[in-house]
Each structure stands twice: as structure tokens, then as C-alpha cells.
Amino acid sequence: MQLSDFGVVVLAIVVAVSVWAGEPLVAVAVAFAATLPFRSVVLVAVAIVLAVGGAVRSDHSWDGLRPDQLGHFEGWVRLVDDPQPYPSSTRVIVDVDGERYEIWSRGRAQQLRVRAWRGGQWISVSGRRTELDAQRAGRVAWQHVVGEFDLDWASDVNEGGPIAVASNRVRRAIERAATTLPDDDGALFRGLVVGDDRDQPRAMINRFRASGLSHLTAVSGQNVAFVLAACGPLLRRLRRWLRLGVTVGLILWFVTLTRFEPSIVRAGTMASLSAMAYATGRERAPIRILALAVLGLVLIDPLLVWSIGFWLSVGATTGVITVGPALAKRFEALGPFALPLGITLGAQAGVVIPVTLVFGRLPLVSIPANLLAVPVAGAVMLYGMPAGLVAGWLPVTAPVLMAPARLGTRWVDTVALLGERLEPGGVWPWVGWVVVVIVSVICVAVGVRRGKNQTLHGDPSPDW
Structure with a gap:
């Protein structure tokens, strides 16, 4: 059937x-x-x-979130992700005998050591495994964390398998290239290119959220599309099934590089399904591929249902591929701005429920902010990976190669800063969104009526 x-x-x-x-x-x-x-x-x-x-x-x-063993442990643990710095501590998730525990490192000396670790490495440690309280366990369930590991000491570091070594080399090259950018531009550059937002200051995080641009530093389908586009000339030279294998391998490599964040896992799954559909000549309707990706991922990892990042990604994608094109068609009088505006409104429509429930607001300024920032951020994503790798491996080239990235990140951050300052307070954002919805509905209604009139008068190409 x-x-x-x-x-x-x-x-x-x-x-x-x-x-x-x-x-x-x-x-x-x-x-x-x-x-x-x-x-x-x-x-x-x-x-x-x-x-x-x-x-x-x-x-x-x-x-499965109930730990099998608690108490003292001494041996090797594998880092699941890169350490996440906080103002007075550093958090890292480790795999201990097949179970995940979070380590909270406190104290300047210990934090400096822990922050040098990278995902995929093996660390020789000694400490104690303890249970999490119910509230904390619920908050980190989507990461499959079963308890806390109280670290006593850590010594030797093993770089891990070939995939971990390769991905860490790439990330280190991007980090070295980012250090050539002034102020906080380097942290933003890493966030745009590989989704590494660990060193972004709190002020930057707040202004990106306030302006509706925080999605730019979460790797998603746009990043995957840019990676595949950059490799397109090579992929097109390959035979069909070899091209499929290389494409899926490239997607898996990028998902590994970006640490299997829920948004990139969703995007990578959709890209792989699309590539397989293309290779087999089957239907590739975006909404169908999105639904299949959600269905499969949720069955494989049910705890994704409790990840806000996953649902923001799914919601935005749903809006972009359904509401976005429909609105863009009705905004055709705006010329080149029709598609960006339609896609922006579609994405906002897709995330309105999770954003409102979690963050309590939906920035009105996100519409102009996204129109101004997304094209430039996309250029940084596309240019940043190859330029960052060359600049990281050949530091002498960094001043020249990273100059365009500096201009791009500065533009995006400036848009976020202005957006934060211009966002109205109180109930005005909601009033503004009501106006946006009314105007959009009117545009759609007018477009539908015009299409019907054209059909009645024999126009062979109605706009609907």
C-alpha cells in the first residue's frame, strides 16, 4: 500500500x-x-x-535511565561531547561502561584541564557515580544521562578512534582559525560553521535569542546543504550508487563533526533519505521525507521527544517547506523579497508553540533580523569551512582568508545587537504578530481570489 x-x-x-x-x-x-x-x-x-x-x-x-552501578569507579571513560563551559564550572558528559554520566568540574586548575578535552577521547579517571535528583534527571533525559560522576582526578588522555581523531583535527583547525578574529567574532564564527557555541558570552547568547537569530548557531539542514553543495562538483562525477554512498558518508561525517546535536541528526537523516530517494527514483516530497525522518528517529531514540532543540528544528523545517512557499507565492509583488519573507514567516509559524512555551516570547524583530542576517550567515557557513581549514592548517594565510569571515560575523552580530535594542517590550510584540498574521491572511485571500478570477477568464496559468 x-x-x-x-x-x-x-x-x-x-x-x-x-x-x-x-x-x-x-x-x-x-x-x-x-x-x-x-x-x-x-x-x-x-x-x-x-x-x-x-x-x-x-x-x-x-x-534505561536507571544506573546499573553506583559508587567508586577508576578506569577509562569516553567523552560523549565537548566540555561545556559555564561561569563557575564546566560540564562534560562521559560514557562509563556503557552508561552516561555528567561531570561538573569546579576549581580553576581542574576546569582548565577539563576544557582541553574533546569529544571522542578516552580519559583515565577516578571518581564516584551518584544518582541525579528527579528534576535534574528529567532535564537531561534526552541526552541519556543516568547520573553524576564526582571527579577525584584525571590523568592520561587517549585520542580515541580514527573518526574521533579526524573530527577533532578539523574542529581544532577551525578553532585556530577563529582565534585570528577579534573580540567575540571567533566564537560566533565557530557557532555558524560547526555549531560550536561553547565560548559565546552570555550577552551574545541573549541578543541572538532576543532577535530571533539563535537558530543560526545551531547546525541544521542549511549547514548540511552547504557541505553537499561544496562537494557537488565531485559528487556529480560519480556513478549513481557510488555517489549515494559518498553522499551518505559525507553527511555522517558532518553529523559526527557537529557532535550529533538533535537538529543536525534530523537534518542529516532527511538529507540521507532524500539522497536515497533520488538514487532509487522515488518520490522526494519534503514533507514526506521530514515525516519519515521524525518517525524513524523517534522510534530509534524515543527520548528525542523531550529535546526542545529537536522540536524547534522539526517545527522550523515544517514551516519552511509548507507555509513558506505558499506565502512566498502570495508575496510575489515584493519581487526578490517574496521568497525570503515567506520562508522567514513560515519558519516562525513552525516554532511559535515550542518557542512560546519554553522562552515565553516570539521576537517580532525576528522578521527583519532574519532577512538581514540569514543570507550573510549562509555565506559565512559556505565559505567558513574550507577557509577555516586552510587558515587553521596554514596560519600564514589566516589574515587574508579570514577577512571575509570577519566581515560576515560582524554583520550578523550587529544585526542581533540592533534587533535586541529595537525589540518592543510588553504586549507590543504580540500585537505586532497579530498584525502580521492578519496581513498574511489578507494576502493569501487576495491571491486565491485572483487565481480564481484568472481561471474563470481562461488564463492558462493561474497562480495557484
Whole structure:
């Protein structure tokens, strides 16, 4: 049975809700209610099976967050991610005998040592494994953290396997190149290119959030697209199946390089599904690929449902591929600004619920801020990877190669700074969004009416 795009979307929603609920009976009810209007016994059966499977997987995943062993440990642990610095401490997640623990390093000397570690390395440590309180356990569940590791001492460092060594070499080259940029531009450059926002100051983080630009420093589909575009001339020379293998390998390499953040995992999965669909000649509707990616990822890792980064990524992508093009078509009178404006509004529509629930606001200034910053940030992403690698490996070239990156990051940061200052306070942002929605609805209604009139008068190419 070939499911329609809408049917696949419904299945993805059913599975996500069932995983969140975690109860098989609730999952069955949700699946039955969502698929009953399709009047397909097969679809209802598939939905029920997937929903129950998702609920059971969710329950098992939460059970897996109970640590098997606690108490003293001495031996080798693997770093899951790069250390995350905070004002008075540094956090790092380590894998101890197959279980993840978070280490909070305090004290200047210990923090300096811990901050030099990199994801994928193996560290010889001694310490004590303890349980997390219920509130903390819920907050870090999506990272599969089962407890806290109280570090007594750490000594030898092993660089890890070839993939970890290769990815860390690339990240170190980008870091060396970024040090040639003044002030905080280097930290922003790393965030734009590889999603490394660890050293961004709190003021920068706040102004990017206030201006609706924080998504730029979270690697996503745009980064993946730029990497594939940069390698496009090589990929096009390969035969179909070899091209597919190299493309998927390249995507996996970039996902590894960017530390498997939920947004990049979603983007990488979609890119891989799209590449496979192209190689096999199958349908590649973006909404279908997004739904398949969400369905598969949530079944593989149910704890993603509790990741705000994952849902921001999914929501923004949904808005970009559905609402965005429709609005862009109705804004055609704006010429070259129609598509950027439509995509920006579509992305904002897709994240309005999670952003409002988590951050309590949806910046009105994000519309002009994104229109001004996104094209330049995209140029930095596309240029920054090759330029950063060459500048990092050949420092003598850094002043010349990093000059365009400096201009780009300065522009993006300036837009964020102005956006933070110009964002209205109180209820005015919500009033502004109401006006934006009303104007958008009017534009859509006028466009639909014009299309109908053109059809009635025999226009062979109505705009709808």
C-alpha cells in the first residue's frame, strides 16, 4: 500500500504522541482516532502497531535511565561531547561502561584541564557515580544521562578512534582559525560553521535569542546543504550508487563533526533519505521525507521527544517547506523579497508553540533580523569551512582568508545587537504578530481570489 504524504505525516504525529504518552492504551486510542477518517483498515493497523511500539520503546528508554552501578569507579571513560563551559564550572558528559554520566568540574586548575578535552577521547579517571535528583534527571533525559560522576582526578588522555581523531583535527583547525578574529567574532564564527557555541558570552547568547537569530548557531539542514553543495562538483562525477554512498558518508561525517546535536541528526537523516530517494527514483516530497525522518528517529531514540532543540528544528523545517512557499507565492509583488519573507514567516509559524512555551516570547524583530542576517550567515557557513581549514592548517594565510569571515560575523552580530535594542517590550510584540498574521491572511485571500478570477477568464496559468 502506497501511503499519501498526508498519511505519512499522520503516522509520524501518532508515533510522536504515543512516545510522549508512554502508555500502550493511550497509543492505541490516538492511532485509531487519527487514522479512522482515512477509512483504511491497513493504515489503522499500521498506525496501531507503530504507536504501541513507540509507547513500549519509550517506557524501555526511561527504564534505561536507571544506573546499573553506583559508587567508586577508576578506569577509562569516553567523552560523549565537548566540555561545556559555564561561569563557575564546566560540564562534560562521559560514557562509563556503557552508561552516561555528567561531570561538573569546579576549581580553576581542574576546569582548565577539563576544557582541553574533546569529544571522542578516552580519559583515565577516578571518581564516584551518584544518582541525579528527579528534576535534574528529567532535564537531561534526552541526552541519556543516568547520573553524576564526582571527579577525584584525571590523568592520561587517549585520542580515541580514527573518526574521533579526524573530527577533532578539523574542529581544532577551525578553532585556530577563529582565534585570528577579534573580540567575540571567533566564537560566533565557530557557532555558524560547526555549531560550536561553547565560548559565546552570555550577552551574545541573549541578543541572538532576543532577535530571533539563535537558530543560526545551531547546525541544521542549511549547514548540511552547504557541505553537499561544496562537494557537488565531485559528487556529480560519480556513478549513481557510488555517489549515494559518498553522499551518505559525507553527511555522517558532518553529523559526527557537529557532535550529533538533535537538529543536525534530523537534518542529516532527511538529507540521507532524500539522497536515497533520488538514487532509487522515488518520490522526494519534503514533507514526506521530514515525516519519515521524525518517525524513524523517534522510534530509534524515543527520548528525542523531550529535546526542545529537536522540536524547534522539526517545527522550523515544517514551516519552511509548507507555509513558506505558499506565502512566498502570495508575496510575489515584493519581487526578490517574496521568497525570503515567506520562508522567514513560515519558519516562525513552525516554532511559535515550542518557542512560546519554553522562552515565553516570539521576537517580532525576528522578521527583519532574519532577512538581514540569514543570507550573510549562509555565506559565512559556505565559505567558513574550507577557509577555516586552510587558515587553521596554514596560519600564514589566516589574515587574508579570514577577512571575509570577519566581515560576515560582524554583520550578523550587529544585526542581533540592533534587533535586541529595537525589540518592543510588553504586549507590543504580540500585537505586532497579530498584525502580521492578519496581513498574511489578507494576502493569501487576495491571491486565491485572483487565481480564481484568472481561471474563470481562461488564463492558462493561474497562480495557484
